[in-house]
Amino acid sequence: MASSSRDELGQALDEEFDNIFQTELDNALYSYDDPQPPTKPKKKRVYIERHREEGHIRLWNDYFGENATFPPPLFRRRFRMNKHLFIRIVDRLSNEMPFFQQRRDALGRSGFSALQKCTAAIRILAYGCAADAVDEYLRIGESTAMKCMEHFVNGIMYCFGDEYLRKPTAQDLHRLLIIGEIRGFPGMMGSIDCMHWEWKNCPTAWKGQYTRGHGKPTIVLEAVASQDLWIWHAFFGPPGTLNDINILDRSPIFDDLIKGRAPKVKYVVNGNEYRMGYYLTDGIYPKWASFIQSIPLPQGDKPSLFATCQEACRKDVERAFGVLQARFAIVKTPALIWDKEKIGNIMRACIILHNMIVEDERDTYTQFAVTEFQQAESSGSTEVVSGYSDDTPSSIVDMMATRTRIRDQVMHEQLKNDLVEHIWTKHSTNHV
Incomplete structure (x- = not known):
């Protein structure tokens, strides 16, 4: 009876040792396949509903409508140019630069208009303000405003550089x-x-x-x-x-x-x-x-x-x-x-x-x-x-x-x- 109990105890110890060895082996293989330790899950990006359509309507009524809220002198002061010149720039960019063409997203909502994008770029250039300073009025986020400014700068050079940065004829x-x-x-x-x-x-x-x-x-x-x-x-x-x-x-x-x-x-x-x-x-x-x-x-x-x-x-x-x-x-x-x-x-x-x-x-x-x-x-x-x-x-x-x-x-x-x-x-x- 004593010998049989010793055999059972030895068999149980062998099984426990095998289990420990297999666990350590699995951990070693996992660390070899994926050396980076598991990271914490990233926080989900907060979505802000900015109602961009209202931003376009407000901009249109303030400066571009038939009975605009602000007169031409204030337009010239805030946009640094007369209205017909700014509209000429917007039309040229929207016709030749895909970024300034208004599109619809997967839900069928209209994206930012060319007026909103060009106005955001002009405000950053004219006032030297931060990109998120135009968010409250134009309803354009910081990253999108920076993209508007970069594409606006590239579009100005592409569309008007040969004519207005030329050497004297x-x-x-x-x-x-x-x-x-x-x-x-x-x-x-x-x-x-x-x-x-x-x-x-x-x-x-x-x-x-x-x-x-x-x-x-x-x-x-x-x-x-x-x-x-x-x-x-x-x-x-x-x-x-x-x-x-x-x-x-x-x-x-x-x-x-x-x-x-x-x-x-x-x-x-x-x-x-x-x-x-x-x-x-x-x-x-x-x-x-x-x-x-x-x-x-x-x-x-x-x-x-x-x-x-x-x-x-x-x-x-x-x-x-x-x-x-x-x-x-x-x-x-x-x-x-x-x-x-x-x-x-x-x-x-x-x-x-x-x-x-x-x-x-x-x-x-x-x-x-x-x-x-x-x-x-x-x-x-x-x-x-x-x-x-x-x-x-x-x-x-x-x-x-x-x-x-x-x-x-x-x-x-x-x-x-x-x-x-x-x-x-x-x-x-x-x-x-």
Whole structure:
């Protein structure tokens, strides 16, 4: 009896050991197949019924209806442009960009309208506000508002970039030179300068490259603006540690001229003929034939008058930067976006919208009357011919020769002296 009980006890221990071994083996196999420990179940996303249809109806009744609640001046103030221009943008985007076309969901409900999406994007660009700031009025959530802004920026560049971010054509250049001659600077094509946009969410590894001194990381915009605040050239992206000269070395502003794709220009200053236009700059730019700076310490009446006129006309680009930042506060406040490419798209889209507004409202604030412009056009010495210039470079040697003409310091001094005499003669004749 004792031996049989010992056998039963041993058999029970063997069975228990087998069970423990199998359990440990199963756990080992499970951990090998799925090394990640089981995670807690995610919380279910809270659905918010925003009643987007009511948001569209409210927007329509406030601004776009026949008896709109808010008059045109308030529309211009809040949308930064006149109503017909905004409707033109909405129609173009809804016809060419699938994102702005209104669709129905699986329940048959209509999605956000093109007016809601474009208004959300304009409000973010114009006020520089957070994406969820438009939720209460337009009934658009934060993530959808960010998508509206990104697609709106891409759509503006796709639909209007070729027309409103172009380089001056022969007709544009002729108009710029006539205006420059009226202001006392024959051959002037505008003024050039740089603007910094702070990048708050700059990656830590890049901060040393984009930060100058003990300041904040910034991205630089180089621009050329005319008297009517149209921005003809925009080069955005260099890091903020670069100054205007370093950025000029990277800029494509003279590429068309070097490659012979620029229209021919001819004008006369103080009896001397010139065949290359120039830009007004501040003192940091080099003394090239394509740049005219002021005189830092003018001695005498003629240099003082020239310095006064040059500094007054050079403020065109400063005014353009100020108006651009006033219209679109997003480029004035620190950029909160991480992606540099998206920041560049926002800057270019704001410049395109700025030029569209300038074209739409140019006649309301121009300094020059039509008769004055026609008289200067008929009696002036400026001549612009479209097409390629006669000295189109056929080799790298010709391109280097054109580059040397652009940087000619002797021509710079001669042109500057002729402009001093021309402005003195012009103002003395007007006073007589």
